[in-house]
Amino acid sequence: MIRRRLGEISALALATALWSGTAFGQEALPEIEVGANAPASASAATPRPADGLAQKPDVTINAASEKVWTGQQVNAVPFSRPGEALEVVPGLIITQHSGEGKANQYMLRGFQLDHGTDLSLTLDGMPINMRTHGHGQGYADANFLIPELLSSIVARKGPYYADKGDFSSAGAVDMQYVDKVDPGLIAATGGSFAYGRLLSIKSFEVNGGNLLAAIESGVYSGPWTRPDEVRKINSVLRWSRGTQDDGVSITAMAYANRWFSTDQIPERAVYGGAIPLWGNIDPTDGGNASRFSLSGRWSQTEGAHSSRIEAYAIRSTLNLYNNFSYFLAQPDISDQFRQFDRRTVLGFNAQHSVKYEFAGFPIETRVGLQSRYDNIRVGLQDAYRRQPYDTISNDQVAEGSVGLWTDTTVSWTPWLRTVAGVRLDYYGASVGNIQDPLSAPKDSATGLPIWTGPWNSGSKTAALSSPKAGIILGPFEKTEFFLNFGEGFHSTDARGTVTTLSPADGSQVATIPLLVKSRGAEIGARTKIIDGLDSSVSFWWLDFDSENQFEGDTGNTTFGRPSRRYGVEITNHYSPTPWLHLEGDVALTHARFRGVDQLQALTWVGLLQPGSFQYGTYVGNAAGNFVPEAPSIVASGSIEVGEKTGWFGALRYRYFGTRPLTEDGAFKSPATGSLNLRVGYRFDNGWAIQADAFNVTNSRSDQITYAYGSLLKTDALYGLCQAGTAPANVCAIGVMDRHFKPMEPAAVRVTVSGPLPF
Template sequence: MGPADAQSDAVAGSSQLPAVTVNPPETRPRSRPKPPRRQQTARTVSAVQPTAPVPPQVRGGVTSESATAGPAYMQPTAASALTISGAEVNARPFSRPGEALEVVPGLIVTQHSGEGKANQYFLRGFNLDHGTDLSIKVDGMPVNMPTHGHGQGYADINFMIPELIQSVNVRKGPYFADVGDFGSAGALAIDYINKLPKNILETTNGSFGYHRGLAAGSTAVGAGTLLAAVEGVKYNGPWDVPDNVRKLNGVLRYSQGTSTDGFTLSAMAYSNGWNSTDQVAQRAIDQGVIGRFGSLDPTDGGVASRLSLSSNWAQSSEYGQSKVNAYVINSSLRLYNNFTYFLDDPVNGDQFSQMDRRTVYGLNASHAFDMRVGGIETQTRIGLQTRADDIRVGLFKTLQRETLSTVREDSVREGNVGLWADTTARWTDWLRTTIGIREDYFAGRVIGDTPENSGNAQASMTSPKAGIVLGPWYKTEFYGNAGYGLHSNDIRGATITVDPIDKVTPQDRVPLLVRSKGAEIGIRTRALEGLTSSLAVFVLNFDSELLFVGDAGTTEPSRPSRRVGVEWTNQYQVLPWMKLDLDLAYTRARFTDFDPAGNFIPGAPAWVAAGGVTFGGDTGWFGALRGRYFGPRPLIEDDSVRSQSSLIFNARAGYRFDNELKLQLDVLNLFNAKTNQIEYYYLSRLPGEPIGGVADRHVHPAEPLAVRLTLAGRF
């Protein structure tokens, strides 16, 4: 039995942090008497109208909603909210760590530039670039990076070890008081396990030079548990210029106590180096300049590293539930990219390098308590979130990774504080409401190599939230949510005054914070035996803004936008050993102002779908077959140029032996679809082309059919 099996056992336990939950009245210590009204309700409600709400979408046996200090029946929730177990994540075949997150309904995770760069994310009609407006946290630590060398909100998840995932908590929309920056489209909270039932040793080898080794185990130390894991990956890929990925990854974690009274201390280390075949001009392939897997600049690539220390602490008492999370992260990244070839510099080419070195400090604290107000059960949560980034960031012109000149280089200190609170009231057995408020304050200082672009910036924003849950009736609940949210901009854009290249051309400053507004209505039902289904209809608006462009070091305008969509999520337990799932999402994304260029949002997907079957038990045969559809997208504002759609299937088959060995075969891109991971449309110039460049599609192809064989053992 392998890592996925370990997840099932681990999730079933209650010894995990930071999943902090106040016990509901039915299970509190005897020193706290049960509220009389709850006792009476439990006796009088009929069998078809249970007192507990319908469990939100359950993936792999984990109850929905995050570790946010509160009993499940009082939690603010939405039709699109769910929690996915590590067992389900690892039951699916995927080619890279980021793709493991495609277990989230409606989320597309692609890669356009090597196996060490952050993935590109798509959700709810957003091309989220490398993470903007999709908040990702691992073990309570933020993955998104503000004022990043490559792009605002850059979220590199390559350090994640999927086999260690306990759960992925999913919330979408700006409706939750404890979700702040980068969370307007969605927020993912990934928790690691504290203890493995048995130690794991596995090796994977496959097509295109793929090699991966993993060793993980846990043991009792004192009154707690020590967990350690080490991962190594080498990979070339199908590219004419091999990726030459060299990744090392490690986790060391000590835990004591339970999820409500205990703590964890974690250390993580990650290092990666790679070459990258960036997106290439389609005309270069069509004209035979390069092959489908060729490169137009063989020196593109990068190096990255990440070190972190984090701690989670939780304590419960008759006064409620408290928890604290603290962390320090040190990360570095150096990227080399050339997207336009010889457009800007016909002699040396357009390769540029982006550098980001930073140390991040953070502290999050929250407290939840129950109270009866006028006979109404309520739960109130209050919280504090702080973060400080000490950053060295730069943009350079390069040739074959050698620096030619500095576009700009800055020292940045940036911090933010978020105060939040919400109260959930259970008015009747079929009605509960939540109101919340959040106040965010951001401030920082930029010291640049161009004095005119140095300075201070600060901003604050208040964001109210609200939610309502009706039901259950016949195992069905109805949800309504609305709220204001925000995202931050690169602080360099808030202090800029002149173009960093010519030092003369005036530049408009960007707002440090930008408002978002959203709402959602939905339904979740388990009326049919074995089927859990949810439907959510949403709208999300963003104000107009100026954006800082990391690839150029300057600012450009962005127009106000609206996205209206629907998500349908289903999971059907056909048999005890077989499960079907189908997720379908449609979004209409448009700019809301008038512009002759058009009102379509480039890169915004309309249709996204995923589905499949997984099967297997504790021993014997197991497997999965999954399909993912990524619909066509407009590539320019008038929709005259559109991307291809893609439909990719992955498959898995394996056998678990009685002696704890597992043999597993994954087949990626099962039908060898000749499609693209990503497509863009812009100007570039190949040698000999007009000096003004040629507008063309630029594509990064999906990897062809590949097989990977895994041998794993537990001991």
């Protein structure tokens, strides 16, 4: 069956996007500043290496880990999902544990970032991370991204930047779309497992400016026993005039997606023969999502002064149906639950910079104001085959924030400059729980409703300051040295700040703070002393006052222990000739909790008691200091060959090592490595054909792995719990096991693309 479906070609199928095979030339980086101003006419489709380099924004590198890429560089290697385009960031892993419409899982600097917590993603100044979200804090769904439209990506890691606030402690990735694509692009792709994609991009001259229009549609089933049946449509419309530094633009985006999902599955079910490797437990899992936005940008540069204002309005919706524990809580009808999120987001970013001299020293001072308001309807329901039957929580949330920041760069000598800044943030949130007592879940013992709404409403405010500082030495022989320090934060789910009773069982819980502080430092170097080789190394450290996470299946927020991470990152880019480019990156991380998890220790002691010990549920439930799912090693390498026309190709390998899955380290994930390949041909007339092959070694490792307790009807414990002979604390946990999403088997996609000259 797998072989048959491997050869399926969607009706949309034809072949690959011209951009994605574009080889890029290596720009000789200035000794301090990187890149040039991005012109409004920068093209994501024209296959000239020089075009990609012209799109680099004017960015002054202030940390060894800070990196800049053009759209062509991003698209030069094969990736299977839009979010995976961000894996150009060294040490960043993008993966998936559910369907193709759900936000990706992100891993960076010893964080399993869930769906975006502590990794800030923005596109054209608009935030992608969603706070107080139905599925997880900082939920960042990048499935609406059109990689061919990318003009640039700027990645910065650590809390050292005054203009970066919420969710940016581990890192921040700022994406920018192009303003114009000339002569346009049409591309059609088809491939294994009923994959199909159509894309059209075209620019027009309208009212003294450029009107950019793009539309994309896609379908995908995947290798799963229950096909994903993804149906996706996406569009962008932008009018712009001038340049990024001195111009204006207005952009509208629309995106909709629906899908089924094969979520992570228990290892015992696969190796016990209950389900195949590509099988599922609940075939009705899945969801639908939409996102509509309107944004504007105004910028002006005049002499030593420059200003930029970005404003946006976003409307998004999400329905998710998941079942991760199977028959643990609801042994008769299964544990599926529905999470819903409806929100309107309004916000703006404004900044002004001025360059001047004081006492003979060149100085640049920037000041900025950022504000955001989210109006959210969010909730959690128990469901059976996508039919909700009770409401655990139903909240109307209003959350707003204002951030004021400034930094000043002083060039003391040609080889020494400093950056010092501070950020002031104020957050306020109001939570109104509108749970209906008649639809509340019922207590299994008494039959009474677990109605917690009136005790889980209220408001919360918080404010904090975050100082930042950096020292840059060099260049010395084309080498610079960096020292950075900063404080940052992330916001927590507003519901957790007012919740006093657990929505799941009515037990008393403690409220949590709205903002959590982080502190970090980094020392590193960046060099181009070898001609054609751009290398950097950075040693970093990051502390969090608390590791907290919204638990979407219970409606609770866990306010965890403090944590500490430190590590080293090494990156290399080598271009010995204009037609050959090599990348090699490795990141090593040590991540641990600080302190003792007393509640977990008590749980473990209870599982060691007579009557409970024999079931083995204690394995994986001991208190420990491992941060679950934190990657200790991430590495990647790529080779790209090709020029303006003719044959081209690329090879990319990415690897992330074994990870502890529980605090005590009793369960560990396997290491995962995957190899992608591209080969294609570009014609003189702008048309191209290419083939992308994914997981060419047909690895059977995991996309992602978890360890927790679940219960299947085929488990011996299921019958014991139903009969009431197993202890309650054992039945509450179930069978501890690894739960994994397998890597998709080897697959091929072919794309034909060309210009739209009309």
